Amino acid sequence: PKKREKLGVALVGLGGYATGRLAPGLQLTEHCELRGIVTGSPEKIPLWQQRYQIPDRNVYSYETMHEVANNEEIDIIYVVTPPALHARYSIIGAEAGKHVWCEKPMAMDEQECLSIIDAAEKNRVQLTIGYRMQHEPNTQTIIRYGREETYGAITSVSTGAGYSGAHPDPDNWRRIGRMGGGALYDMGVYPINGARYATGMEPIAVSGRQWSVREEMYSDVDEFTEFTLEFPNGVVAAGETSFGKSTNYLDIDCSDGWYRLRPFQSYSGVQGETSDGTQLPPDPNHQQARQMDNDALAIKENRAPIVPGEDGLADIRIVRAIMESSRTGSRIEL
Ligand code: NDP
Incomplete structure (x- = not known):
């Protein structure tokens, strides 16, 4: 045919x-x-x-x-x-x-x-990872702010993604470590990816702490994870994620101002503001449709996708370092 x-x-x-x-x-x-x-x-x-x-x-x-x-x-x-x-x-x-x-x-x-x-x-x-946010217009704007130093050089990043919920079914893969469950794998990759796309840099060292409060549900995985990513020029990103607390922010401080997206990783309503009063209003389009169209177009036109496999790999390297840091209580150099 x-x-x-x-x-x-x-x-x-x-x-x-x-x-x-x-x-x-x-x-x-x-x-x-x-x-x-x-x-x-x-x-x-x-x-x-x-x-x-x-x-x-x-x-x-x-x-x-x-x-x-x-x-x-x-x-x-x-x-x-x-x-x-x-x-x-x-x-x-x-x-x-x-x-x-x-x-x-x-x-x-x-x-x-x-x-x-x-x-x-x-x-x-082609290989691409299903990160939605890098296709989202306000996210693309703050990536550009970082690259062009619109508000000066980035001095620090603070970011979190988590939801307050529950996984009552013991067979739910989000509760099972060997299935890739836990807050860090499920939600933590958003602040990790966010800190990386906002700064355009790769961390050189990572520290992390993981724990569960509702042990009856999350004995095998983390319910909460906190972490810091140290970037080469001294910039530090503080991150958090959880299944027990609702958070959704990507805040960037710079030498000449600040900007933030709140929420930064929802399916709709991603919006931002800046220190000089610029508003970044929500984009009305279907996020996943935009992502899949961008990725399909990259295939048709034979160019690199917006989120290549290496981007997913970089996040998993950090996830593993955070887990190791939490286990050993030490700072992990990458
Ligand atoms: P669900 O548990 O709802 O669905 C997973 C599906 O995987 C199952 O319905 C099943 O489909 C299939 N499956 C195959 N083998 C297994 C197995 N051994 N155990 C359980 N399911 C199995 O998960 P989600 O749809 O929420 O998440 C799926 C993936 O999508 C995850 O990687 C998650 O991180 C990602 N995700 C991404 C989001 C984003 O915004 N980018 C949002 C939500 C999830 P079948 O019955 O057809 O075989």
Whole structure:
């Protein structure tokens, strides 16, 4: 069949995020559309097929997913499983010759991240991580402020992302360390990524502390994590994340003023203000649709995506250093 103009996306893992944000977002995109699904839950198939007109030939299980190699209608696989499975399914997708979009946190450790990057390079496919914020206009504005030193040189960063909630089901992967659960993997990557994109720098040392208050729920993972990132020029970013406290801010202090985004990582309503009274009002567009269109366009035009695999790797390196720092009580040099 002649390839249609839009690129075809297959979602891998039909959970909360795929159902609530990505599939609806793919109804709004110009450069890609939902054409396939990969699921381990047969009972989900009829509803998805009906709602999104997905033909039988584009429905896969994790066991048959590699056969997507023979399916010209699928250009991209988007991995939306628990983090511990991101590497496995991203690599299957790359080896099937498909471009790979992989959700945050990229994978469990640096080795897994590198194996995804390696598989994408070997198979000459694009790899991008599902960080939404770098596609968001106000976020792009503050990235530019940092780069152009609009308010002078950055002197410090303070950032946090967390929600006050609960995961009562003991099988919920967010409670299970080996599945990639815990506040740091789930939410902590937002302030880590935020400190990195705001400063445009990579930290040289990391300190962290992790703990749980509701031990009955979070005995296996962190409910809270606090950390500091030390950047090469002496700038320090203070970060926090949790499952037990609602926080959502990215505050930047500079030699000649300040600016901040509050909230900085919500699906909508990301907005900012600056020390000279500039307002950065919320952008009304569907964030995930914009992200996926940008990423599809990068594939079509054969240019680097906004969030390459290396960006996910850099965050996971910091996540692991924070965990090591908390475990050993020492400052970890990167
Ligand atoms: P859910 O638990 O709601 O869904 C995960 C899905 O993965 C399941 O429904 C299941 O789909 C599939 N899956 C495959 N193997 C397993 C397994 N062993 N255990 C559990 N599920 C499995 O999680 P979310 O949708 O909230 O999160 C999925 C990913 O998306 C995570 O990496 C998360 O960090 C990321 N995410 C990103 C967001 C963002 O803003 N960028 C927001 C929310 C989540 P099936 O039944 O079809 O096989």
